[in-house]
Amino acid sequence: MNGKSSKLLAAAAIVFVLTIVFMLVSGVSPHIYKKSEIVMDTVVTLTVVADSEKKANEAIEAAFKELRRLDRLLSFSDAGSDVSAINKNAGQAAIKVSTDTYELAKKAVEVSELTGGAFDPAIGPAAVLWDFKNKKRPTGSELKKTLPLLNYTHIVFNGNDTSIMLKDKGMLLDLGGIAKGYAADRTVDLLRGAGIKAGIAAMAGDIRVWGTRPDGSPWRVGIRAPRGSTPEDLIAVLSLKDMAVSTSGDYERFFIEDGIRYHHILNPATGQPAGDFQSVTVVNPQGVMTDALSTAVFVMGREKALAFIEKTSLMAFLVFSDGTTFTSANLRGLLENR
Ligand code: ADP
Ligand code: MG
Secondary structure, eight states: OOOTTHHHHHHHTHHHHHHHTOBOOOSSOTTEEEEEEEETTEEEEEEEEOSOHHHHHHHHHHHHHHHHHHHHHHOSSOTTSHHHHHHHTTTTOOEEOOHHHHHHHHHHHHHHHHTTTSSOTTOHHHHTTOBTTTTBOOOHHHHHHHGGGOOGGGEEEETTTTEEEESSTTOOOOOTTTHHHHHHHHHHHHHHHTTOOEEEEEETTEEEEESOOTTSOOEEEEEEOTTOSSTTOEEEEEEESSEEEEEEETTSSEEEETTEEEESOBOTTTSSBOOSEEEEEEEESOHHHHHHHHHHHHHHOHHHHHHHHHHHTOEEEEEETTSOEEEOGGGGGGEEEO
16 A cells, blocks of 8 residues: 555565564575565565575576566556556546456455455555554544445456456555465566576565475474564464465554554455454465465454354464464464464
8 A cells, every 4th residue: 555655664664574474594505595675565585595696696686577567567556557547447447457467356356255355455445544654544434435435346357358447436456465475476486487496485474485495394484473572573483385374464554542553454344454363374375365365364353264264274373362373273283383
């Protein structure tokens, strides 16, 4: 949601963001190379295993170039993006978009259907009313007016010319809850295609690992303690091979007023920040799924979330508002509590 002005803030928050998911990369092997840049309004760290620095650098540079391309298409704030073109023409015209934008928006709506609307890429009109940087929140009546517009079933797709139209004037497509996971997937495809057999693509809290560390052991990905006194405080560590993991947390973009924490994961039914959790972590082979589902499960609230996790055999780690945790049975072998 944040524009270019937020990049400075993002830079200042680099330490926080990095430790949302803190990677314990083997320090012994000379074959691990790593680089961080700010892309998609977030700190992106690419880690690759390669047999030469030259090969690693070339692959990493190509991956960052691809990420900047995706950012230009998918950005909510960039006036030149596909998403902005769709939004400017809401209620008026269908806009032909790139395959990436088309496929990602379709995927977003699939997840909306799968989650009973807990994930809704039409969240835009409510999301723009919240200003976490300046601690400003909308009034109840301002939010209420947007509710009829938060409706993913009014995103119209035409596969013949890969065009998208928002049915109603005032609707705003926001792929912010799914774009980083998608970008992690594309990055891994690209790096694999360039012959890189293992590594980590970390878009802040949306991470995908592939292959193993040089010694054959799994990658280790930390989950930040949501109320930790320092960002280095971890609540758990995952051991992963060829998996994606995303964490959605109420500590990423938020402010506190009169003891109430207002954060950026919104319930499409109310336009208000979703309750019940401090953070939700989801593990799945695809980053596009972990990103959207961590947001969706967060929105569902405790009971619906537990039922959904059970029904779909989702690998998930939940930190409830009171600090207690839940680990799905199928994640227990991969997760170590701290
Ligand atoms: P982060 O961007 O911090 O990684 P998330 O992946 O959980 O966090 O996505 C939050 C972003 O997704 C918000 O900033 C907003 O743009 C968008 N969003 C908020 N609520 C929803 C929702 N219910 N469904 C889809 N997208 C949402
Ligand atoms: Mg998400």
